[in-house]
Amino acid sequence: MEVCPIPVVTVQTVPYDDQRPGTNGLRKKTMVFESKRNYLQNFIQSVLSSIDLRDRQGCTMVVGSDGRYFSRTAIEVIVQMAAANGIGRLVIGHNGILSTPAVSCIIRKIKAICGIILTASHNPGGPGGDFGIKFNVANGGPAPDTVTDKIHQISRTLEEFAICPDLRIDLSRLGRQDFDLENKFKPFRVEIVDSVDVYLNLLRSIFDFSAIKGLLTGSDQLKIRIDAMNGVMGPYVRRILCDELGAPANSAVNCIPLEDFGGQHPDPNLTYAASLVEAMKGGEFGFGAAFDGDGDRYMILGQNGFFVNPSDSVAIIAANLPCIPYFQQMGVRGFARSMPTSTALDKVAKAMKVTLYETPTGWKFFGNLMDSGRCSLCGEESFGAGSDHIREKDGLWAVLTWLSIMAARKQSVEEIVRDHWARLGRNYYCRFDYERVDQKAAFFMMRDLEAVITDKAFTSQRFAVGNSVYSVEKTDNFEYTDPVDGSVTKNQGLRIIFTDGSRIIFRLSGTGCAGTTIRIYAESYERDPEKLNRETQVL
Numbered sequence: 001m002e003v004c005p006i007p008v009v010t011v012q013t014v015p016y017d018d019q020r021p022g023t024n025g026l027r028k029k030t031m032v033f034e035s036k037r038n039y040l041q042n043f044i045q046s047v048l049s050s051i052d053l054r055d056r057q058g059c060t061m062v063v064g065s066d067g068r069y070f071s072r073t074a075i076e077v078i079v080q081m082a083a084a085n086g087i088g089r090l091v092i093g094h095n096g097i098l099s100t101p102a103v104s105c106i107i108r109k110i111k112a113i114c115g116i117i118l119t120a121s122h123n124p125g126g127p128g129g130d131f132g133i134k135f136n137v138a139n140g141g142p143a144p145d146t147v148t149d150k151i152h153q154i155s156r157t158l159e160e161f162a163i164c165p166d167l168r169i170d171l172s173r174l175g176r177q178d179f180d181l182e183n184k185f186k187p188f189r190v191e192i193v194d195s196v197d198v199y200l201n202l203l204r205s206i207f208d209f210s211a212i213k214g215l216l217t218g219s220d221q222l223k224i225r226i227d228a229m230n231g232v233m234g235p236y237v238r239r240i241l242c243d244e245l246g247a248p249a250n251s252a253v254n255c256i257p258l259e260d261f262g263g264q265h266p267d268p269n270l271t272y273a274a275s276l277v278e279a280m281k282g283g284e285f286g287f288g289a290a291f292d293g294d295g296d297r298y299m300i301l302g303q304n305g306f307f308v309n310p311s312d313s314v315a316i317i318a319a320n321l322p323c324i325p326y327f328q329q330m331g332v333r334g335f336a337r338s339m340p341t342s343t344a345l346d347k348v349a350k351a352m353k354v355t356l357y358e359t360p361t362g363w364k365f366f367g368n369l370m371d372s373g374r375c376s377l378c379g380e381e382s383f384g385a386g387s388d389h390i391r392e393k394d395g396l397w398a399v400l401t402w403l404s405i406m407a408a409r410k411q412s413v414e415e416i417v418r419d420h421w422a423r424l425g426r427n428y429y430c431r432f433d434y435e436r437v438d439q440k441a442a443f444f445m446m447r448d449l450e451a452v453i454t455d456k457a458f459t460s461q462r463f464a465v466g467n468s469v470y471s472v473e474k475t476d477n478f479e480y481t482d483p484v485d486g487s488v489t490k491n492q493g494l495r496i497i498f499t500d501g502s503r504i505i506f507r508l509s510g511t512g513c514a515g516t517t518i519r520i521y522a523e524s525y526e527r528d529p530e531k532l533n534r535e536t537q538v539l
Helices: 030-035 039-049 071-084 100-110 145-157 197-206 209-217 234-244 274-281 310-319 325-330 344-352 364-371 395-409 413-424 439-453 456-460
Strands: 009-012 026-029 060-065 089-097 114-118 130-136 160-163 175-179 188-193 224-227 287-291 298-302 334-338 355-359 377-380 384-387 426-437 462-465 468-477 494-498 503-509 516-526
Touching: 026 030, 030 039, 030 130, 039 071, 039 130, 039 145, 039 160, 060 071, 060 100, 071 089, 071 114, 071 160, 071 188, 089 100, 100 114, 100 130, 100 197, 100 395, 130 145, 197 234, 197 325, 197 395, 209 234, 209 395, 224 234, 224 274, 234 395, 274 287, 274 298, 287 395, 298 395, 298 413, 310 334, 310 344, 310 377, 310 384, 310 395, 310 413, 310 426, 334 344, 334 364, 344 355, 344 413, 344 426, 355 364, 364 377, 384 395, 395 413, 426 439, 439 494, 439 503, 439 516, 456 468
Parallel strands: 060 089, 060 114, 089 188, 224 287, 334 355, 334 377
Antiparallel strands: 009 160, 026 130, 114 130, 175 188, 287 298, 377 384, 426 516, 462 468, 468 494, 494 503, 503 516
């Protein structure tokens, strides 16, 4: 029986003016994608149309999701539209599941032209939650501003999209699925791949797995507690930490990806990973970690619930990179951090005589530095860290790095952190978030605050806090000139920098789905050995 080719259909549509991708792609409430006619199709068409037609024809694209609600529906639409728009091959994770680091890894491994990740990161899921679409380019990293600006411009004038509505795939069946399309000379191919395999092989080439396995299974076995928060990381934790590295199966909790993350907020911090914090306070476990929905963020806890501030974590990882075989072989070329991240990493860079780059928030800014060979390690205060092995932050990489450091130094989490403070001083650091602020009110507040702090009279101000006096050295609205391509990114946050290196920063965040989030960061540097063990909130 002859099978008829699948028709390609052109559908008329009306553009939307609110599809500008933010720091991490397009994020909206899930109901926006579900209820607004062709909202998803419009954005996907804009993404596909942003790729030059000659590059698009027959190319390979990677697709994955964190498993949140609406992901399967969106993947079906993406497959149908990719086929209609000339993409030759899609590589999709089993059951649609791929962590953000795994997508970056696969893009680079198979030399795909791009990838689409369906995630709203640490934001809640479910019908009443959030949904997001990230677009990563050929280096495996988030699309730069030039690409996202192009996507936005296309979305504002879009009048039609192409789709193969009769094309159906089986996400549960590993292997190739080929489809003949009308007016296409070559079949359209979909490959459903194991979600973990390629990423696991990369990690094997970076770390000494035998050393980590010895730590987790030896006579002085380190008991660990890992919380996947019902996000994408469940299969990775089970396969890598338990099956591969020997951690007992009961070390890992909440490892089944759920569409609503079990009704929880998949954000690895002290508030939303409270059950992990309580388990660690009991003293049974020597190491704890949690991951966010798509697996790029992480939190580290030591025995008795000792919390490692993410800015400190990046600095400590940097100071101990020689423990990792990958860096023993590749060397260390430079470090980078987002501007709001504490300057703890700067102290390490100075001690190691390594260049330090300060960038705007957003992993895309690190990509240029890494592609040009300037940067080996980077991090953000929002529980993100990574290296040049991929072009995304990588939660499990950070966890394996910590375990490698513990295996090499034979110290606990707390001992490693306190040794670091004793050697380089401590950057006391905290962040305050004000969410769902009216957009116009936030804009005017930031405008008026900038006028106050950039007034010449302000730079002579001194502020007394307890027994400390802080003298203003510099104020500005942070802007960044990319050392690779010379592009300039302005208005990235208001900075008040004091003479001792302490800072206060005000910044508007682009990762929320409703209103505006104002973030305030406070940092105080302390070198006095007698003052390294105070509570941050008391300062």
